[in-house]
Amino acid sequence: MQTFDTGAVAWADRSDYWRDAISQTFIPLECAFADGDHQGRITSGVWQDLRISEIACSAQNVSRRRRGADNHPDNLILLSVVSQGTTSVAQAGQQVSLTAGEFGLYDTRQPYQLHLEGESRQHVVQIPVEHLWQRLGKTDRLLACVFGSQHPLVPYLQMLLANLMALPDSLPQQYAAMLYDQLLSLVSSIISDQYRTTRNQNGSWHGLLFQIKIMINSHLAEQSLSASTVAANFNISPRYLARLFQKEGTSFGRYLLSQRLEKSAQALRSPLNSHTQVSEIAWRNGFSDMSWFSREFRSRFGCSPTDYRQGHQLTLAE
Template sequence: MKTFNTADVVYADRTDYWRHAISQTFVPLESTYAGSERNGILQAGVWGDLRLSEVSCSAQEVIRGRKGADNNPDNMILLSFVSQGKTSAVQGGNHASLSQGEFALYDTRFPYELHLDGETRQHVVQISKDHLSQRVGKTEHLVANAFGKQHPLMPFLQMLLNNLMTLPEDISLKYAAMLHEQFLELLTSVIADECSNRSQAKTYHGLLFQMKIMINQRLADPALTAATIADAFGISSRYLNMLLKKDGTSFGRYVLNQRLTKAADALHSPLHRATPISQIAWRSGFSDMPHFSREFRARFGCSATEYRQQSSEPVQTVQKY
């Protein structure tokens, strides 16, 4: 695990040291301490696809500028979970004020600001935008919104983050994949529940988000239809397809894409290395293997068997940070 501590450098050098620490760990950032205190401890580790950091620091302003975002088009979503103090996140016209037990998302491809009020402690998770989008669809409307206040699953999410920081980074890829899956399941559940309880659930983006969550939860059902999803939301199939068309897709294309992505993820995952490809296809919602094979090759340019072979890791341990 990598550790940065401002106590290791003289006071006059701490601002530059801390700016380098957070920029190296996350993305290029500008930071300015908001008072005479210039303290900060950052620990960062990698467990498979899980990239997690714990940050404790004094009051400061952190800015991801337009120039930095343009020059470093990272495909990452950051999640800040506050364990102590107060933090504000600003992006895309949204503003989230976070207190203990809450989290917010922000997209590294675009400018954002973080305002840390006094001594704060938080966990920061770097999430692949593709992994999150697969579960929730487009993420633009989710950034800089506060999530998790009094949600019953939040203690489990916090426990997972705390426990991860105590694990060695050389745990097996199988266990790292399990933890990554558990984290995404908890995260998606909290976001979906809280979006459904807010007024934005009645908007175009909110309704589309809820529909995609339900579709993704039912991908394994080969009988999944637009009518079943539309009925669950009390809308017509025509209106459902109109919403998806505005999103640049259709029900059939979206379901096929999600099923193929789910199958590809399983073929890549060490959790399913011994699982027969036919079973992976079935669990992803395909009931016809020739159809699955044709669509998989059309999407990825190779057979499922070749894809699995290309995705195989040469070693059984996680690379260190």
């Protein structure tokens, strides 16, 4: 766990200290206190892909400029979950205000501005773009939006984040992976529910596709999963289902295969499965033909499943 606290430095040095702390924790940013308090504290933990920070600070303005985004192309989405105060987010022509119990997303590959009003507290999670893309598709339309307003799962999300910050630094990798997956599933469900409500109100297809992806990801082990069964579950035609995936430049079959391969790779990386046969892992993720699984896995990851597992085990041992 790493902590930065302006209370530990002289008043005259706090602005520079805080700007460096923010940039070291996240990405290169411009930051300026907006009042005379100049108070800030960041506590951060990193457990493999699970990267969470808790920030408590006085009013300030934060900006990610175009030059910074171009020179440091971090492929990260930042998830801000506000527990105190108001945080305004501006990106990609959108501007919203987040209050306690709400969260928003902003993309570090693009310029953005944050304005934290008064005393504020929030958790910020750093998420690789591809991890959200796998669950929700393209993320552009999710930027600078308000999520979680009065959603029944938000208190659980806040509790989960608080508990994650109490994890020991030595948490085994397999447990960190499980908790990270749980966090992403929870966030994705809240976002999907909000888009489903929007769809019911104005006919948007985004919420429906989110729901479909969540169902697919929950039933990857079922070898009978097909476009027809998924379409029937949502009372739509297989043709309309195909059109939904076409809007994101893919197909039902390609998406299903991609998710099954990713879950298989995740299982092969996990120490919990170090003695599980590759064929068993493939079967658990919906593959009934080992030769096809091996061929598709090699095409996706550039090596056989066995070599992939051994390579990852060697990396962990170093």
